[in-house]
Amino acid sequence: MIEQQEIEEYNYSVFEGKEDFTGFRTLLQVGSSALDFPATLLETGETVKLSDYWHKQDVVIEFGSHT
């Protein structure tokens, strides 16, 4: 129930422009250790980690969506 509420809060259904651009500037600054998380690789459906990639070479990561 709580998770469903969190899902709906994160995946808002109406864009209101509430993104925190100012807060971004003090988060995970240059020189700090990158944070790892699991994700689904679209091509295969397997679970991968971001660190699987950065352990091999420098990585350029773009975050975004279709919209």
Added chain:
Amino acid sequence: MLEPMAREYKPQGFEFLFVYTREAHPGERYGSHRSMEQKLAHAQAFKERGQVERPILVDDLLGTGHKMYGTLPNMTYIIGRSGRVLFRSDWTDPSTIELVLNYLLNVRARRRAGERLAGFYAEFMGYRNVDPVKFQQGLEVAGPQAVEDFARTMQRWTSQGKPPSRLEG
């Protein structure tokens, strides 16, 4: 679109990834995610429409990874093999990324040549192209609701002075 840059710089030792997040501008055709199946389907549609060749990593429904990195709609990070953040920007701009990649290639070359280099903290103001027509077309892909929601938000930003993401200078 970073595909041409990815093709050019991958042979020089850079991997390029796309992390698929929540829909920034949900609409009738691409609504807000309520299941992983839906999110994966949207990511697949994005890959096909944009002819994206980079590996696409789909974040979970809670946005766990997205939140760790700042929850903004189109950020870029460069992470080195050391696991350190080498660069980050609150918007994705190809010319800015290219500048940094060339700088990093230069650092590698200088090190190979025997220079002793120490890392230091640096910042600069980025400048990105703004294309309202293309942006509007993107909203229309999502659906009429996305167009209306953005127009309403833009009116509010205008009455307040400027969009919160924009720096003066």
